[in-house]
Amino acid sequence: MRKGKNLKEMLVRLRDLTDLMVELGYAAILQDDRELAQEAQRLRDEIREVAYNMRVLTIFAAKGLPRKDVEQLSSLLQIGVAVKEISDGIDDMVEIVSRGVHPIVQAAYRRDFIMKVMDVEEECPVDGKSLEKARIPEETGFFIRAIRRGDDWIFYPNSKTVLKKRGQDFPQGKGCCNKEDTILCQKNGEKEKVRLLRKF
């Protein structure tokens, strides 16, 4: 789904953005990883934009509706406040990473998840490949959580989604030229396979 055209779509997008932001915020602290913290901050900015657009659309949608409907619709404006609180909370967590995380929280924890950010760069072996052919989980043990394409997010990539490095055209999408793909991926435990990611 793209930016979301109606209130329900916007709400679903807010959910996906918030969900990923929470995961990234905690992963940034647990792994003491500033790259993850930066991605969380990008999500915060988009969350605020979607929340703003939702407020505008709610007011438009309320026009000409009877009082009872307007009351129920107006409660959706509360979502903007709620989302602001959530994103402020994650912001505070991300700030902790910028000050440096004490090693006490990085003690080994066997069943923990690891998140990583990878950019699809020049001469990267997955550039131009569909996810089916890139075989990232098979090669690295990491599952793809989401793909950021410039300012846009793909939360549900499928096997046909093609990975692109910066500066390429994307004939299948609107306005997504000169935008590189950034892959957010996660895996369960065992650090020894992480090195493989550096192939990209």
Place this chain on the structure above:
Amino acid sequence: MRKGKNLKEMLVRLRDLTDLMVELGYAAILQDDRELAQEAQRLRDEIREVAYNMRVLTIFAAKGLPRKDVEQLSSLLQIGVAVKEISDGIDDMVEIVSRGVHPIVQAAYRRDFIMKVMDVEEECPVDGKSLEKARIPEETGFFIRAIRRGDDWIFYPNSKTVLKKRGQDFPQGKGCCNKEDTILCQKNGEKEKVRLLRKF
């Protein structure tokens, strides 16, 4: 993992609790479901408790450490503030559900997820079965997101996790007598299979 004994474990638990709370908060609005809203509120209470315990443990951990370490450790106290903001945000969302959600947000959205709460009750066919034998995904199309056992949460149940109705003993765990299992599960789209859940 149980309640968490060290700072890292507590942080991982907070992540799991926050993550689920965000999913439940949005699902409660999108599905206009008060049961989901109630579960989100339970999570809020536990999040606050874990955050409190974490603050106490941080101060204990800081005792006798050099100044630099204390500074880095103290930034973890910020997590308490962050988590409070996030849970306040979800609280606001849950409040919207109690006022009734306008049908405009419930318009059909094909790729959406559905979340459901199921209690393991008397004469329930899955009572006493391991997840492997209960075959919930196969029978209902729903995947298990988490299991609540009284006040405790199992975020990573495995195939050997046994489902229990209220009032039974749980010889494998401490202090979990007289606690029923509540299953939180989710699926992708298609509503027709939801009826099957009522079997439980």
